[in-house]
Amino acid sequence: MCRHLGYVGPPLAVGEILTRGPHSLRTQSWAPRDMRGGGTINADGFGVAWWVPAPTAPEDHGAGVIWHGGHTPDVIDAAREDRPRPNAPGPGPIDPGELNANDPAPPTAGSGRQDVGEPASPAVGLGGHKVGEPASATVGLGRQKPGEPASPAVGLGGQKAGGAASPAVGSGGREVDESASAAVGPGVSGGPEPAHTASVTSRYRNAAPIWTDPAVDEVLPQIRSRAVVAALRSATVGLPLERAACAPFTHGRWAFSHNGAIPGWRDTFTTLAAKFESPSLLEAESLTDSAMLWVILRGLLEEKSVAADAALRQVVAGVLEHSPTARLNLLLGDGETLWATTWHHSLSVLVTDEFAVVASEPYDDDERWRPIADRQLVVAGPGRVTVEPLDIDTGRATS
Known part of the structure; x- marks a missing residue:
């Protein structure tokens, strides 16, 4: 049920992080190792987001x-200045004697600035x-x-x-x-260069399997960024197969991916949108659980100014209250930090002093990979990682 990966660290080629290692994210599209009942392949599209400087x-x-x-x-x-003056005379002939050969040439003008009767500039x-x-x-x-x-x-x-x-x-x-x-x-x-106060996301998505897209090898390696969020899609039966349904979903400095499924998501999100006073669910890019989940999470982050970790906790708890069997592995990035949750599906982290990677599955055999237990909240960046229990009471929920 989908795979995703987030990276923060020194600038690297965006395409390289998609193909890094013998068990790269691209390889996981046809040969995932730990789907936990969420399908067998991830061939319903993919996407990748990176960050670019945003001038003031x-x-x-x-x-x-x-x-x-x-x-x-x-x-x-x-x-x-370009608007005609109310008392200005209208068009009319000008006496050629009014023009003196020694007069300076009329200034070059843009649209609406040529005085009537002047030599045509x-x-x-x-x-x-x-x-x-x-x-x-x-x-x-x-x-x-x-x-x-x-x-x-x-x-x-x-x-x-x-x-x-x-x-x-x-x-x-x-x-x-x-x-x-x-x-x-x-x-x-x-x-x-203009002063920069933040970064904003740019992205590339395709509804075709990642292994069919030559841009992964020919275009994306030419783009470099300090942060990347990428995702493969394994669509839930009945949901549309389209580019707009592929994560990551982005807005401003945020990029988001959902690995999982939410039974009864239409009723769930209608209730949550009213509870959280979210933006209209019509703003969702696609008619899917993940796209609507992003609308609600984005509303908390941007309109309510809720901290990222708290917003993820609120969203996971709210969804589970109405859909207790939901699978909610979420990944969020802002170009500097990665936040992730585990609720049913696999997740691992690789953190060094220089970079941090959060991924559904390790892409290589590096001994520093650390598996994350279920029902946890992860916050990671270069040289730092915290893992805390979500501590959400789901009653009869069984993930």
Whole structure:
């Protein structure tokens, strides 16, 4: 019934952690060793999430939204400047004598800034790029000063046209590796990296078996991150087989996976959503128990600001109150720490001073792997791991 893995430590290739070891997560898709009655293979899709830097967002942008260009413009004032003045004269002919050959050339203007009757200046797009100029003059938003030599075309992350290929990047043109200090917005060649206050998740999912996807070997190894959460899916009978149903589920800095099943989940989550005042269950990416479980857990983490360990305890207890035979091995990560629960299914941890791995099954024979007993809450990071009983009274529940 699914397999998952979380990693926190030095930057590594995202694809490498999926294929690491003789009993890698990919191998576990067709040859798992400890399913505990949860099926025989995990071939109904897979997914992997990693973390990328999130620059400080302007007040009018949400967390994790990257602003491309220099300083943040005041969009309201800019709109007011472009708006025609109420008493301004309408279009009409201008006496050619009013134009003096010695007068300075009219300033290059963007949309709505050309004065009526002025000599037609070249059309200007965002960032001062004149229509008809060679592509080498393409610049970013508002960064090209009048009269300066044309700068080379610059794409997301500061990649100049025709330059060497840049490293793999995540959403918004940010390099995944910590060396992303060279990545800048469009039109800015070089310069300091914006201050970062957090990381946000990016992810890749596929509803096909992991062994059929060439991206695992050809694309994902080019992406590097300090943290990864990955999952294989073995779908419960009757639930949809689709990419949206594949973990990890993500939002902001969080990534989540559920290994297990929840009998009667529709009624269970309807009751829990009302109890926890959760976001609408219609926000679930897919009509599955895991996707709806994530909506409720995310509501506790983000809207109620409940600590991760406490939120997991509340969710597990709430589900078991209404579905006492539920299987609830949960995995949660924020890019720095991993939290996990064991409720019926297997889990092991490998923690050193440099990194921490939490996995349904060990991917190799390293003697430092430590199996986790049932009904436990695990909190792990490089050089640290705590394991505490969940201590949830399930009455007649038997997992």
